[in-house]
Amino acid sequence: MNTTPHDLAAAFADRFGSEPDGLWAAPGRVNVIGEHTDYNDGFVLPFAITHSTTVAVAVRPNRMVRVASTFAPDDDPVTVDLDTLEEGSVTGWAAYPLGVLWAMEHSGYRCPGMDILVDSSVPVGAGLSSSAALECAVGVAANDLSEAGISRRELATIGQLAENRMVGAPTGVMDQSASLFGEVGHAVFLDCRSGESRLVPLDLEGAGLELMVIDTRVSHSHSSGGYAARRRSCELGAELMGVPALRDLSVEDLAEAAGVLDEETFRRVRHIVTENARVEDAVDILSRKGPADLGPVLVASHASMRDDFEISCPELDTAVDAALDAGALGARMTGGGFGGAAIALARVDDVPAIRAAVEAAFSSAGYPEPAIFGVLPGAGAGRVA
Numbered sequence: 001m002n003t004t005p006h007d008l009a010a011a012f013a014d015r016f017g018s019e020p021d022g023l024w025a026a027p028g029r030v031n032v033i034g035e036h037t038d039y040n041d042g043f044v045l046p047f048a049i050t051h052s053t054t055v056a057v058a059v060r061p062n063r064m065v066r067v068a069s070t071f072a073p074d075d076d077p078v079t080v081d082l083d084t085l086e087e088g089s090v091t092g093w094a095a096y097p098l099g100v101l102w103a104m105e106h107s108g109y110r111c112p113g114m115d116i117l118v119d120s121s122v123p124v125g126a127g128l129s130s131s132a133a134l135e136c137a138v139g140v141a142a143n144d145l146s147e148a149g150i151s152r153r154e155l156a157t158i159g160q161l162a163e164n165r166m167v168g169a170p171t172g173v174m175d176q177s178a179s180l181f182g183e184v185g186h187a188v189f190l191d192c193r194s195g196e197s198r199l200v201p202l203d204l205e206g207a208g209l210e211l212m213v214i215d216t217r218v219s220h221s222h223s224s225g226g227y228a229a230r231r232r233s234c235e236l237g238a239e240l241m242g243v244p245a246l247r248d249l250s251v252e253d254l255a256e257a258a259g260v261l262d263e264e265t266f267r268r269v270r271h272i273v274t275e276n277a278r279v280e281d282a283v284d285i286l287s288r289k290g291p292a293d294l295g296p297v298l299v300a301s302h303a304s305m306r307d308d309f310e311i312s313c314p315e316l317d318t319a320v321d322a323a324l325d326a327g328a329l330g331a332r333m334t335g336g337g338f339g340g341a342a343i344a345l346a347r348v349d350d351v352p353a354i355r356a357a358v359e360a361a362f363s364s365a366g367y368p369e370p371a372i373f374g375v376l377p378g379a380g381a382g383r384v385a
């Protein structure tokens, strides 16, 4: 939803019978390039989008936490006692906010009890990381309210810990980092081994470009199946190659890897190694030329995910192919894969034709109509009221 701060505060008062102490928001993200490289200690280049999740929060005088959502106005709040909250003890959407409080305490910070009302404009299931937006909104709120003084870098790992241990999804740290470090007009170049990040200017409007998101509406989950299997393949590849993580292999090492690894593991490894190189290329292109020249590296990334890492799906391939045929400068699936969204980089004047071509391709393939919209790099998480 797109509730105003005033309306969300009023909804909080209706729900919990008191005024909130404040409102905190955190954005979803689009990843320009660098997919599945984060848990391989590699490089990523996401940006925070202007769609965000907002939480209204009030501290309680005890250790009880109640969490509710504007999306389920008739549901009772999920209520837990922080003293008995355990890893894996909460299921469903509330595992994300409550997981963050569990992860903060697990990391040595004490949280007060609190009431939390969640609202969001980040499309759920579209591959834009509504989950990290929710984690980071709760993380910055709890950090402020408990005066814990946690750095943004540690807040990102706390969000990741919540997702890994409370939700059960073995994800990396990219999404939380984008949500916490994003800035208007910039992408975030993150070295997932050192945790160092750097803002890279990404002025799409100034270049006459739009980054289109094509949400295939194919739902995906990172708690089961393919995502975890890819992570295991990467860990196996690193172990067989005798390196701490695939980050430690370069493109030149792939010839040796071909002789050591089975054919499937080799392709998984090749995706990660070449994707890391593509992220570095993309940063170089953005700083020396500008976003209009990113097309080929985006196209190569999609081919690698489709053929080597095998995390695309027919709907994502259809979106990418139709967008490119209709004049997009580049296109690729974004996020964890197996569904979710593709992105297409387009000149503003070409957007209507690309949209029509993608919709026509989906219709003739018998797929549900995709949701297509533009995104811009927006601000990172923080207090909004």
Ligand code: GAF
Pocket: 031, 034, 035, 036, 037, 038, 039, 129, 171, 172, 173, 174, 175, 222, 335, 336, 337
């Ligand atoms: C998901 C995960 F949450 C990220 O950590 C990352 O691995 C991404 O998939 C793939 O790049 O969004």
